[in-house]
Amino acid sequence: MIEVSEASHQIIADLLEARTGQHLTESRRWRVNSALAGIFRAHGISNVDQLVCLLAAPPGGPETPDLSQEVVEALLNNETYFFRDKPTFDQLPGEILPEIAHRRRDMRRLSIWSAGCSTGQEVYSLAMLFNEQAERWQGWTIDILGTDVSHRAINAARSGCYSQFEVQRGLGVTQMLRHFDETARGWQVREDVRCKVRFHQHNILGAFPGRMPFDLVLCRNVLLYFDRQVRTQAFARLSSAVMPDGFLMLGAGETAVGQTDRFVPSARRASFFEPAGQAAALQKIA
Template sequence: MTELEFDFLRGYLKQRSGLALTAEKRYLVESRLGPVCRRFGLASLGDLVGALKVSRDSAIERAVVEAMTTNETFFFRDRVPFDLFRETLLPQALTRRAAQRRLRIWCAASSTGQEPYSLAILLQEAAPRLQGWQVEIVATDLSTEVIEKAKLGLYSHFEVQRGLPVQMLLKYFTQVGEQWHIAPAIRSMVDYRQLNLLHPFDALGQFDIIYCRNVLIYFDAPTKADVLARLAASLAPDGALLLGAAETVIGLTDRLAPNPEHRGLYGHPPGARAAEPAARPLRFAALR
């Protein structure tokens, strides 16, 4: 792969996924896109670049972007954001939304589903307190491949061993051969949709809680600022945004501020109010 070809791929990925690759990531491009070349019968990365330049083959374009997307995830990843949900965010929502009895949660960059399913399990554990409530978990990701895997709710033994307590595995999963299938009641609580965070997402409506973890680290500063501004517009005035441990809003937007008591938790600054997105009909899944 020549320098010109590498520069083209860097620009191509930046435009379509927000991924900002530094010069030293050349090895990563070569290792991940090599299988894409073989899949489409292309002899080299140079041929792949040529195909991207002259063709509008959506299958190749999608394969290139998805091959470079990092989909590292596991159940109850990093633990703290889920303890925070169970111990603080959910009790607050029960109080703040008591009149409406509705709760909307968005997992952006949901990958293969472990994050939204972890939240769904916690909601199911709290079902007695949520009787009569309407709850919606929207889970989105750039990759259609991981969305389809998430919808299946089928995980290997290795995947369920990572972060998932044994009692929850036995309670909410059924073993199918060498894999584990999550309970239909949990799967039905999550609405999966393909979505690129670089594109407008105001049509999703407004959310009480947004998890957008370990995504911004792959973007450059202007892209981070743009995504954060639009996340702020999608967050309820008293809503909560959770970012990854290595992510922050500081220096990127004044529409969100860190919570002084909880690392990784953000909301609208005191006295500020998010722009109201256009109203839309909402679909809710009732807890069982």
């Protein structure tokens, strides 16, 4: 493995943090060279030190305008799959969505935000849930928004086209045939699923440009890449994005406990959290 000079490592780490808020910890440093291998080949270089020289090139030099974004996107972890962490995901149709539906029974409108949606599998999984309970949600307006800091990931999500390997991760044969069409390019999400979703490039730490707040926000396996200070900022953004009687869903290995006072655990529901003020109000009622 080619060693990366400390100065070059710090420049790459600072770039990633400035663009995304993610902290490049020592435990992630080992994958820098492998993550950037495609960029090395594309630009005819062999190591991070040379890449940093390209990034620092003066105007008119060899740097391409999008090189810094290429570097950032290469370092992002876009690991995802359909119905990820199924025991946790199964709580949505079983408990969470019916409870939200009861609270929105007069409006008959439900909005969901998947923050850090990567290449879209989580968003389409949500849309499939509603299609599989079509009778239950007849007459409802369902709006599912997926956002990610990666432009490349969002483009992939918008295409709604996945490889055989990707659709086999989390989906059974019946679901594949029900919700996808096999094409020459791969497995294409059907229109009755796609019509419920939309995608937007967005950094969770930035001001949100769309309609807020949401009944349910999923932010899974995103916060773990932030240091404590940035994680606090992220929880503040998420707090403003969730309805007072809504829910926040985190990853299986994540928690809001000890991280923020804006959310508290939802009773008996692993990985789900509620705005602290609403939870306190419900306890008084009870």
